Amino acid sequence: MSTTRTNRRSFLKVSAATGGGMLLGLSWLSSCQNEQVAKAAPSLVMPEEWVTVSAFLKVGDNGVVTIMSPNPEIGQNVKTSMPMLVAEELDVDWKNVVVEQAGLDTEQYSRQLAGGSQSIRVAWEPLRKAGATARYLLVAAAAQQLDVDAGELRTENGYVYHDGSDRKLGYGELASLAATLSPPEEVTLKAAGDFKIIGHGKKNVDAKPIVTGQPLFGLDLQRDDMLYAAIVHPPAFGMKLKSVDDSAARSMPGIRDVVRINAAPEGVELQWSDVNAFPELVAVVGDNTWRVLQARKALQIEWETDSAAESTDAQRQKLQELLDNGTAEEARRDGDPEAAFARAAQVVEATYSAPFLPHNTMEPMNFFAHVTADKAELVGPIQTPEFLRTTVSRLLDLPEEQISIMMTRMGGGFGRRLYGNFGVEAALISEAAGGLPIKLVYSREDDMTQGTYRPEYLVRYRAALDEDGRLIGFHVRGTGTNESPVFANRFPAGTVDNYLAENLSSETNVSTGAWRAPRSNFIAGAEQAFLDEVAEAAGKDPIAFRLELFDRAIEDPVGEENDYDAERYAGVLKLVRDKSGWNTNDDKRGVAAYYCHNSYVAQVLELEMKNDEPHVTEVHCAVDCGIVVNPEGALNQIEGGITDGIGHALYGQLTLTDGVPDQQNYDTYRLIRHNEAPHAIHTHFVESETAPTGLGEPSLPPVIGALANAVYRQTGQRVYRQPFVQPRELRG
């Protein structure tokens, strides 16, 4: 659990006219903050002076408040929802709030990371405490100024009121004094019933700059004298750079330099975030992105074989062989599964698989770096800035204090930007080019062929039923490239007396990593499709069958370590059943429920077959994520996860031939499009006073199961292999 840092910077007062609100003067983004704020919220009058009250907060003399957003924004909307937590306890009018992205500052902030849908859950207490602490200071300042006891004061919408004497003071009048006072040891937080901002939908704070095309993203960064860089990496996994002749490229218009870099030299310790199949690269530096992309075609490069050139067919055979005959690691065993299967009246068995998936963030990887002898400045889209700084520090042999990192708004993350190899590469290119300020830009092809892909997975389920259709045994055995997808302690563990979970994993030289809802993004769909089949074999309605299992886990759970709360799990299933008008006897829709990232989601999905392909028309979705901090943004996350999950399950797949990715751009890689996406998504939140949990990922995993089950109910065909729609010619 992270704690609030109340140690404040010393009193700071700066004038807007001379750069107020620009305490992070080191960055391009904040250096045009006032201009950006003006564009984001044109109706706000900017103050003449800002006072920094804490690391989270600046108060303008006219009462306008700047709230710092410390976490990276990848589209999960934390730049709106996290400042809402501060604003709630500060007790300001949201209309008078402007939000500013903070750079990496590990002295002032903790966990500046976007991953695992954890931002809101982890920040729930600390950010509210940060707001409450500032409010306490403003009230204390008012008490001094009005010469009354702080207990006689109350706050509302940016003012401190003394009702006894009918006086009030605005936060802007109090900030200077407040900033000199000592923060309290303890603060009290509002009860959920008193929330005025939390639970009330707020629109994306960057919406206006987004729809007017203002520079927000890493790719948009421009600096005087900035150059552009493009990399060339080996054409296949298993190859590495041998030699390069750059003479032709160097003489092309606008080209300034061609350099070689190595992001994994001997003797430098790397971290989990340094996943990179191609550490040795050639980079072209020049004055225009297109020119460097052209010039790299003129490089004469020799590659050499480093390890096996793998192909998808062989990899899949290897996984199948492992699943059939490999010696597994036993992850969980309850009761006597072998005996249960031996005495079963009926055994249901099915095997599911899924391919590599590239992340395909719409903004390709990029980063700005300016490395000089004694400092490095990095700006760009990164989910893990702290880890990036550490690796850059080790590779440049530069102390961390001399490295600054500013996070830009990201054109999608989905896990890809947890692995900051592009940031590392940018720093190395800038250094190798003699300290030029450069922006590294990946082409789409670079981005898709140099990924940290979602692994290939393969899982086999077996279920034992007795004469009465009761589940008496359950066996899951899973494998994948670099990792098994199985979560041993998730549902249906805990609901069945005899249970066995086994893991096997197969190595590959293809780089893999976290992809939106890691492992869950496959295993949820497989498990929920399998349970549908089991319910059918047991002669039961799929929802009623699951609820029976949850009843067991509520009344008399098997084992100690079950990851989920069965009542909340059953709760979302019942809610979606009721809201969707589920017809037990003859429903043509598919249903699924899943728990991951601390949130519960259940869905009922309807589709029609169009030209032999499923087309999802309507989805009902029930969600229990505790308190919903920002219903507006939450709905958007749920809808996005559903659409994304459907798209990838239907079409997503990256295959390899002799180590070369077969899909390199959107002419051969199919992402879901407008005419293929559901336009009716109905989301229903469970009302709750439980602390909030994440929403960036949880709606994606179950929808794949709901989709598979709907396909079966429409067509009579069970689908076991993703993508459900096998590739065809793509249109341009």
Add this chain to the structure above:
Amino acid sequence: MATYRLTVNGQPRTLEAEPEMPLLWALRDELGLVGTKYGCGIGACGACTVHLDGVAMRSCSLPLGKLNGEAITTIEGLSAEGDHPVQLAWLEHDVPQCGYCQAGQIMSAASLLNLTPDPSEADISSGMSGNICRCGTYSRIHAAVKTAAQKLS
């Protein structure tokens, strides 16, 4: 290298560049108009959509040498105050997630409504299918286009 005189968002702009350079990179790297995005470079994602005489075009696939003095409009110039009905509808429906694809989506929607002021559901679906959104905001885009169409009529 050649000299190009373009009209971008109503302003005359001059630049020196190769005739093969796509308009996308001329706008972004030479003229500093970075609202138009790069997504694929092959005309398959729509992130780079601009208007040529009011009609949506993929600027990544449009070499400078092929231009014929058309009026070029980018997201920065779609409206003076960011209040084009499509932009307003996007704000109303709080469409963006990451936001990266949205400039292209908006430019496609504005062009669609120029050509088809009263679009059917199918018109919207087919008219907007050239623009990819990895965040999956399609249901909101669909609703926002309908709202914008109403505002325009």
